[in-house]
Amino acid sequence: QLQLQESGPGLVKPSETLSLNCTVSGGSISSRTYYWGWIRQPPGKGLEWIGSIHYSGRNYSNPSLKSRVTMSVDTSKNQFSVKLGSVTAADTAVYYCVSLLVGPTLPYFDYWGQGTLVTVSS
């Protein structure tokens, strides 16, 4: 089964760019049946989808964050990444990387990383 592991700085200054990587093991990031994505959860709050990307480069992101989000895939490292620009304290959250299984019906998030807390503070 897939395993996903987030990595990146735990502290980011306001107005700077948050950058996270997710390493996939137990499967290939070049799988046609998977999209790869990011979901975040502010402390004590619910889940918010950030965006999803296919190894081909096709991607889509939450319209509420779209102008600040950049995603990429590195097939040589079996990794995918997200960058969120111009962060504020409101971007403080646990960030999860997820796999999105594409099948005959609606895709769903079948595997989740353990999550990494990113705090935006000066």
Added chain:
Amino acid sequence: QSVLTQPPSVSAAPGQKVTISCSGSSSNIGNNYVSWYQQLPGTAPKLLIYDNGKRPSGIPDRFSGSKSGTSATLGITGLQTGDEADYYCGTWDSSLSAWVFGGGTKLTVL
């Protein structure tokens, strides 16, 4: 304010049954499949139900899901203390062009 509406909390005694509702609209639940996720305290969410009512391998049949119109329901029978968790519903919203989730329901097993 979440696009999908869930009750903030539900509770029941061990061995009993509980249901958690998830209400949406025609742009999300009404025309898309629903998945459910269980988040045990201090851990990442885990897939519990997909395609409205299908269970991934390893999920016991105490957990069930259904959908009717613009609402979905998660059912848990034979409640155990280990079921205490936050539960989230999720689906695609065609109007927003975004994946959306409910605000989460905290299950307490008394």
